[in-house]
Structure formats: structure tokens, C-alpha cells
Amino acid sequence: MSPAPAPARKLRVATTSLAGCFGCHMSFLDIDEHLFELVELVEFDRSPLTDIKDVGPCDIGLIEGGVCNAENVHVLREFRRHCKTLIALGACAVNGGLPAQRNHLPLSECLREVYQFRPGLDNGQIPNDPELPLPLDKVRPIHEVVRVDYFLPGCPPSGPAIWKFLTDLIAGRTPRLANGLLHYD
Amino acid sequence: MSALPATPTAALDGVLQRHGHCPTELLQILIEAQDLEGWLPAQTLTHIAQSLHIPRSRVEGVAGFYSFLYTQPVGRYRVLFSDNITDRMLGNTELMDALCRKLWIEPGKLSEDGLVSIATTSCTGLCDQGPAMLVNGRAIGQLTHRRINEIAEMIRQQRPLELWPAEYFQIGDNIRRKDSLLNLDMKPGAALAAVIELGREGWLQEVQKSNLRGRGGAGFATAVKWASARNASGEPKIIVCNADEGEPGTFKDRVLLNSYADLVFEGMTLAAWAVGASEGFLYLRGEYRYLMPQLEAVLTRRREAGLLGHHILHEPCFDFDIRIHLGAGAYVCGEETALIESLEGKRGTPRIRPPFPVTKGYLGRPTVVNNVETLAKTCLIALAGGEAFAASGTAQSAGTKLLSISGDCAEPGIYEYPFGVPIARILEDCGASDTQAVQVGGASGVCLAGYEFQRRIAYEDVPTAGAFMIFDGSRDLFDVARAFVHFFAHESCGFCTPCRVGTSLLQGFMDKLADGHGAKADLADIDWLDRLLKNASHCGLGSAAPNPVIDTLQKFRPAYERRLVSLDFEPAFDLDAALAEARQLTARDDPGAHLHTHEEEEK
């Protein structure tokens, strides 16, 4: 694929990890030397790569991970509000992924198992500090909570897949991953 | 139900024996084995697998595929409410609730004493006399609260089905308009004698001249199909009569089998003569099992009259006989390659085509699959010639068509018309008023709005396998489309991903709208799913599944739009309720322990 023609202005990109493992972000860094090309084309808003705490108006938002608690909902909504294009990045954001394994158990069972019944935890209590976000009864893929524009599957999607996806998007092409880049793992 | 011999295994061995321990008979064996105890316990499946020398997984795979085979206990009285949209319009939901209440059980669950289980099933082909149900496979129509009360009482008293009032099981033909086929009063064997006179080649030419096209939906030229099978190599060749009639709203094949069975079997024999086939199957949907005894009797009579078997009508090279194979509640088995798989005793998974059945069908042999009505029609051609047949109807649609009319009209039933009849004329004849829409061709057909009622029934305009469901001004076309989407999601065979996942996603969106969580964004997603299903599905079930939605979205869009609560996006679930369990576990109720469904309310 020819390098993307530079857009008139740098696009603003925000990224975040909700109920994810940061594996997708690591994969993003795996685009290696393309990172230099990328910073020519985009600038970063809120992201683990920057120190910005609140997301502002952006062109592209990349969401890793599904939605497992109230805070995830707030962050996700903020991203949706500020990003013209919102992308579900990786299996967790697309389907709920590994964290959604808990969905077939009642939440109470999960929490009791972890905080009360684990050996060595006598008198354990389920944390109830108002500072902590409450977990949802089920882990949701992000498209069940906000409108999502694109889905990039894979656990994680490979660096080249992410690079292809972003360069397509930046160049104004509808992102399209050929066979080799598309994985549903 | 057959009488119980001494021990179940002896009875089971009897079943296996009767079917010659033949794996291609697996489905028939399972159906009969189930008659012994009402369901298929694990040891029965094991015993069958061992006796047939096939893997147990295969037996389980087949038993798990068909909805009328049960690998979990069901009630000694097994009640299935027909759940087509027309049954719903006649109040089946309320009747089912009433029966459940009276018998103290929940739908889909077995009563603790094992007496009764109640659930729904897809259209049972009694749309002209609904609401309908099957009790242990026997059909009962015209359900009313009174009948439901009586049925509850008889079940409670454990009265055997044979002692239930006979009028319960009377299924009417409701023939309202007859034309050439339904007026035909043929002496059995007359058509056969005529074609033997013509010779095989001459007979095939008559069929070609008649321009007869298949009545099962696709409208394929019958002569071309027969000639291909005839020219294909491989023996013995097979004629299959497709009596799966699973399309919601269709019941004309039921009436032909009930009152015109000789025409159907004679048609199969006419096909055998043209093709040079020696084996025939009638694939009868499980819902019509109650027709078995009388159909077997007709076959016996025909054998005795020399119309089946060896040297038919003394013709030295004409051997042909017919066996009836039962289906077990799977709409997809109406698709001809799935039907053939099912005939071979397997799961009804549609095959990849080509090869087509005419060259490689049942057990790899050349096989003709024709609809019941198509085959019956060939008698007309045999008796009066191809040209006479081609003279009625329209340019591309010769002859007449049976329509199964149901829904909002005064006189539901069977109507036979020459092709080319306008929709408006049909509506008038059956006493429909204030008609808002007509669903022609069943769930997979087309939904016509008022401005289209001048269109005509014909392959070149509105093609149909025969269903004609009428909806008047009091109906909500969204509910209609949603019921059909549920049907397809339920009947998807699960073989290919676009249909397996696509139909259930589509169902999710329709339910989301119905539950009051609809958003404009959903309509875009529905459009996308419609296209995906249409283009990527492996068989006709998946590609037709979005039809009801495509049509109603185009013609009755406000029925969708009035259900939208957001012009953008709306979750399908209540976010705050999703935190309720965590709130309870932590005894929290501070503002941070809540979420608003709409973001704007957060601030």
C-alpha cells in the first residue's frame, strides 16, 4: 500500500483501555518505525501515550476493552461525544472478550468468590468505597453502550493490521483488511 | 402410537429390524423409536448407534437437529401450539397461557409428574382453521377457550387421545374455488395409461409443450428437470415428492394429500416413466403425520391395482414404487438438497450445488425433486395434452395455481386460479376488507401494500409457492415482520455463519425495537444485516430471511419509526439496572452508584 497522502491538517487521535489488558495498545506500539510516520500525520489527545486526562474534540477514537463497570461507561460516552469516528479495537471491545467470561456467572458469585471465600481472606468484604466504580452485571462489548463506527477484531489485532486500518482511515479510504490481516482470535 | 411390546429393547429391535438396520433409515428409526417412550433416552441412542454400526455422535447429531425429536423427557401429553403470525392474530398466545395456567405449568417446561409439556412450534399448515395445535403429533384446529378448557380437563384425567372427541381432529379441506386441477375427477391409472401409450419420449415432449413450471417456489421448468435426470448416468433413479410444506401460511399440499392423493402418486409415477426411475419417496413433513395411514392405504390400493410395483399396467420395463419418509419439524428440509440429506437419514444441512440433485441426489443417484402440486398437475397434461395445459394462465406461467389463503378475510381456504389473477380479485373473492397488506409466498415471499393490489400472481410478476396471508388495517406490519424474523432465526440450520448469526442478530434488533429501545442507528444496522443475509447465505433460507424486513421497511416504515426512542443510538438494556446487583452487594446508593440511560441526564 502506498504511504497515505497527508491530510490537510493533522488528525487528532485519542485512545483508551477499558476492560482490556493493554495488549491492544502494545500491539499498536508494534507498528514500530511507522510510529514516526504516524506522528507526522496525527497528534494524540487523551491516550496512555500522552498525559492528557480528559478527551477533547478528536477525529478518531480507539477503544480497547469492553465495558465492565460504571466508569467504563462514562469514559466510553465521553469518547463517543468527542470523536467523529469511534473504533472498537480488539476482541474485548468487539465482543467483550476474555473479561466477558464472567457473564455466565452471577456477579454476586464472582465478587464473593474473590473477596470473601478465597483461602486466606478471612472476614473479607466486598469493597464498597464510593471512589470505586461499581461493576455491571455483565461485561458488554462497546457497541451495546454507544454507537461504534468501525470494528477491528483480533486478540490483539496485529501491528500491521492496526497500521493498515489507520492509514486507510487517514487517507479517506474505507478501512479494509485483507485476509492475512483479519483475525478472529 | 403403536402398542408397547414386552420390553422397550425388544420393541426397539423390532424397529431396527423393520428398517433393515440401515443407516440411511436413521431418521425414520429415531422417529419410531421415540414413539416407544415419547422421547429418546441416551441408552436408546447408544443402542441404535451400536446396531447400525455408526458413531454415536452421528445418531446424537441427527436426534439433536430435528425439533420433533426429544433427547430430554417431554410430557406424556406433548402440546405444541402453532405459532405463525396468523395463529397469533387469532389469539393463540392467550390460549396457550390459559392452558398453561389450568395445568399449572410454564411453557417449555415439563410438569413435575411428567404428564404434560406445552410449547410453540412453527406453522403447522392449519392457517385456515387456526389457532392450531399438535397433541402428540395429532392436529387440532379451531381452538377456542372452550376447547382449551376441555383439553385441560382431558389431560388432567389422562384420557387417551383416541377417546378425545373425534371432531377435534377433523381437519377441513376448505376448498373455496376449483379450477382444472381440483375439478379433475380421474380414474386412478388413466393418466398412466395415456403416457404409456405415448412412450417415454413422447410423454416428455408433452410435458415440455405444457410449459409446466415447479410449484414449490423456484418455478423451474419441469420438463428440463426430468430430461436432465433422464440423461444423467447412475441407477436406480429416484423421484421425490416434496411434501415438506413448511413455508408459513401454506397448506395446499396438505389438501392435495388429503383428498387428491391419487393424483399426487400418479404424478410421481408419470415422472418415473419419463425419467426411467424405479424408486420414489414422499417426504412428508412431521406435522402431517396424521395423514400417514390414509396415504399408506392409497399406496396399497394402487399396488393392488397394478399402478405401482412390478410391470406397472403390464408394461414390461416399468417398475416403480413409493415409500413415505417422515420429516420431524425442520423447515430447511423443504430445500431440496437438505431434503435429500434428510432422506439419507442425516441432519438436514443443504448441500453445495452443483452437483444438482438431477445428476447426484439421493445416495449420489439422479434424483428429481418436485413439489406435490407440480406432480399432481402432470396428470392434467397426461390426460389432455401439453398444449391444452399451456393454453391457460399467462405467457410465462402456464396453468393454474393453488393458493392457501389465511388471515383477515371471511373465507380462508384453498383457491385455485389460472395464473395471471390480480391480487385485488382474490381479495374480493375471499371476502377481505380494509386490507392493508398481503404477504404472498409465505415468510420468504413478498409483502404487498395497497398500491400493488393490481399486480398479478404469475412467475413474471408476483411468484408464489401458494401462501397468501391477509392483514387488515388493524394489524401492525412491524409485528408481522418480527414474527417472520423469529421464524427464520428458529429454523436456521446453523450450518453457515451469515445465516446462523445474522438471523439471530436481526431478531435481536427487531426485539430491541419491540421492547422500546429502538434507535435510528438500529435501522442502519438492520439494512446492513439484510444485505449480508441476502448475499452471503449458503441456501435460500438465509437469503430469504430478511425479505419481510426489507419489504416492510420500504412500505410500512412508520411502523418502525414510531418505535424509535432515539434518533441516534440507544442501548438495548437498562444501564442503571445493570448496576443493581453491585449496589445491593455493596450497600451503596450514592450518585456514583447509578447510571442514567441517556448521557444528557448525567449532567
Ligand SMILES: Cc1cc2nc3c(=O)[nH]c(=O)nc-3n(C[C@H](O)[C@H](O)[C@H](O)COP(=O)(O)O)c2cc1C
Ligand atoms: C428454505 C427452503 C424451503 C423450501 N421448502 C419447500 C417446500 O416445503 N416444498 C416444496 O415443494 N419446495 C420447497 N422449497 C423449494 C425446493 O428446494 C425445490 O425447489 C422444489 O421442491 C422443487 O420442486 P418444483 O420444481 O416442483 O417446484 C424450499 C426451498 C427452500 C430454499
Ligand code: SF4
Ligand atoms: S483484545 Fe486481547 S489484547 Fe486486546 S485487550 Fe482484549 S485480551 Fe487484551
Ligand code: SF4
Ligand atoms: S442459509 Fe441458514 S439454513 Fe441455509 S445453510 Fe446457511 S445456516 Fe443453514
Ligand code: FES
Ligand atoms: S398453522 Fe397456523 S398459520 Fe399455519
